[in-house]
Amino acid sequence: SGASSAHNNDFLECLTLQFQKSNSDSDSIYTPQNASYSSVLQSSIRNLRPASNSGQKPVVIITPENESQIQAAIYCSKKHGIQLKVRSGGHDYEGLSYISQTPFFIVDMRNLRSISIDTEKKTAWVQTGATLGELYYTIAAKSKTLAFTAGVCPTVGVGGHFSGGGYGMMSRKHGIAADHIIDAKVIDVNGRILDRKSMGEDLFWAIRGGGGTSFGIVVAFKIELIVIPQTVTVFNVTRTLEQNATQLVHRWQYVADKIDENLLLRLFIRSFTSSRNGKRTVGAFFTSLYLGPVDDLLPIMQEKFPELGLVKEDCTEMPWIESTLFFSGFQGESLDVLLNRTQVSTTYSKAKSDYVRKPISEYGLKNIWKFLIEEDENGAELQFSPYGGRINDFSESEIPFPHRSGNIFMIHYGVGWEDNAEFQRHINWIRRLFNFLARYVSKSPRAAYFNYRDLDIGMNNIKGNTSYTQASVWGFKYFNNNFRRLVHVKNKVDPSNFFRNEQSVPPVSLW
Numbered sequence: 001s002g003a004s005s006a007h008n009n010d011f012l013e014c015l016t017l018q019f020q021k022s023n024s025d026s027d028s029i030y031t032p033q034n035a036s037y038s039s040v041l042q043s044s045i046r047n048l049r050p051a052s053n054s055g056q057k058p059v060v061i062i063t064p065e066n067e068s069q070i071q072a073a074i075y076c077s078k079k080h081g082i083q084l085k086v087r088s089g090g091h092d093y094e095g096l097s098y099i100s101q102t103p104f105f106i107v108d109m110r111n112l113r114s115i116s117i118d119t120e121k122k123t124a125w126v127q128t129g130a131t132l133g134e135l136y137y138t139i140a141a142k143s144k145t146l147a148f149t150a151g152v153c154p155t156v157g158v159g160g161h162f163s164g165g166g167y168g169m170m171s172r173k174h175g176i177a178a179d180h181i182i183d184a185k186v187i188d189v190n191g192r193i194l195d196r197k198s199m200g201e202d203l204f205w206a207i208r209g210g211g212g213t214s215f216g217i218v219v220a221f222k223i224e225l226i227v228i229p230q231t232v233t234v235f236n237v238t239r240t241l242e243q244n245a246t247q248l249v250h251r252w253q254y255v256a257d258k259i260d261e262n263l264l265l266r267l268f269i270r271s272f273t274s275s276r277n278g279k280r281t282v283g284a285f286f287t288s289l290y291l292g293p294v295d296d297l298l299p300i301m302q303e304k305f306p307e308l309g310l311v312k313e314d315c316t317e318m319p320w321i322e323s324t325l326f327f328s329g330f331q332g333e334s335l336d337v338l339l340n341r342t343q344v345s346t347t348y349s350k351a352k353s354d355y356v357r358k359p360i361s362e363y364g365l366k367n368i369w370k371f372l373i374e375e376d377e378n379g380a381e382l383q384f385s386p387y388g389g390r391i392n393d394f395s396e397s398e399i400p401f402p403h404r405s406g407n408i409f410m411i412h413y414g415v416g417w418e419d420n421a422e423f424q425r426h427i428n429w430i431r432r433l434f435n436f437l438a439r440y441v442s443k444s445p446r447a448a449y450f451n452y453r454d455l456d457i458g459m460n461n462i463k464g465n466t467s468y469t470q471a472s473v474w475g476f477k478y479f480n481n482n483f484r485r486l487v488h489v490k491n492k493v494d495p496s497n498f499f500r501n502e503q504s505v506p507p508v509s510l511w
């Protein structure tokens with residue numbers, strides 16, 4: 001409407017003026033009239049579903065090159081009531097970094113992606129617009145024995161990922177990304193630039209796993225790097241139902257969280273048509289990383305998991321950095337693919353997570369496989385990610401990420417599709433699976449992993465306030481009892497709820 005476009009123009013004028021004041025040019029402002037607007041908007045979107053359900057497009061996208069442009073964005077957003085959404089890697093499962101139900105604009109961190117590494121102190125400052133691929137590449141270029149523990153997909157952004165946890169192939173040995181944050185640079189609701197000392201331990205606690213968005217804009221994290229051996233071993237062995245997949249997955253549950261913490265045995269489970277007999281079957285892909293040489297790995301497997309029948313020929317030794325290509329499906333390609341930020345996506349997807357604290361029976365597993373057989377081939381996948389090891393060395397309240405001792409593994413289940421005409425069928429499928437799994441997974445609360453964001457588990461009111469009781473529905477699932485402290489921190493640092501989205505921690509008075 002005319003009124004809202006005038007309003008948008010006022011906002012745009014405000015931004016332009018503030019940018020001029022701080023002597024920065026306006027190249028980093030994209031309006032829908034700008035030829036690059038669509039490509040900038042779409043470049044980091046990995047899931048077509050969220051935007052396909054949302055009518056609103058951002059009024060403006062800005063790609064700040066310095067902190068004063070972020071301060072300007074906060075100032076103008078407050079002044080004109082246009083909601084600010086911050087995006088780092090754009091991988092949010094529900095698209096919360098780039099869609100909204102109310103007029104909004106995007107602060108896209110892509111130009112703030114510097115990484116500086118101190119090999120002597122074994123630390124690094126990473127700006128949040130960097131991707132995991134850029135981080136891994138940059139560390140490996142400096143050192144063969146330093147690395148970082150975070151997720152598998154190279155295009156995931158540091159900003160969202162570290163803010164919500166960050167699980168990867170070394171997490172049993174080294175914990176999650178957020179466990180290794182030792183300082184940060186945050187811009188708060190008043191535009192102040194804070195570091196660990198000036199923000200205080202409450203806010204510093206909250207930003208290490210309490211989820212992006214709620215507390216401010218994180219410009220950079222300082223992390224502790226980890227020490228790795230020069231040679232690691234990878235393998236990916238597949239077993240179908242005919243090759244005892246069910247029994248093996250059953251047995252895996254008694255092994256995966258307890259085995260040597262240098263070993264992470266991740267499981268991907270999919271259904272496919274066997275090329276041998278043309279029948280639909282289920283395949284369990286044991287996709288694993290061992291931090292050491294194959295000759296050390298084999299006796300461990302022989303002792304703890306002989307049923308899998310792992311042999312030397314299944315395994316490949318390589319430097320850690322090459323293992324990041326292996327696990328992200330780029331094996332054999334040049335390391336430069338880690339620097340490729342844009343991957344245009346053609347699929348719609350929906351995913352959910354659960355935590356398993358008691359092994360699922362063979363009978364239960366067989367019933368889960370039925371769901372896989374029923375859904376389109378290649379569309380559905382389960383990932384079983386083992387916990388234990390270093391993850392358990394932290395108490396539940398050390399940082400907001402609460403999923404510690406007592407969890408055997410996390411389930412990630414997802415469904416993807418290319419033809420959106422049948423989207424409701426796919427959504428119904430994953431919701432039915434979620435209902436079915438209830439009997440096998442954690443209860444009261446039924447825990448979920450924040451970085452696998454799922455709005456089905458509860459959300460805030462889009463307009464108006466959200467009560468503590470309402471937010472607790474999703475808050476305790478992601479954060480368990482840490483949710484109370486997160487609300488307390490929110491009350492302190494952003495009582496007006498400027499930084500918000502559909503699942504941000506709301507400020508509500510508890511006491």
Ligand code: FDA
Binds near residue numbers: 086096159216
């Ligand atoms: P995005 O930019 O969408 O941000 C996510 C949320 O954080 C949004 O609410 C956003 O507003 C907020 N935010 C972003 N930057 C911020 C900043 N600088 N300051 C404050 N708030 C900010 N997870 C995992 O643990 N292990 C894994 O291996 C993988 N693998 C994986 C693969 C693929 C293909 C996808 C799509 C996702 C994953 N994930 C994952 C999940 C991933 O960790 C999760 O989606 C992260 O939030 C993504 O962070 P981005 O910065 O990319 O997202």
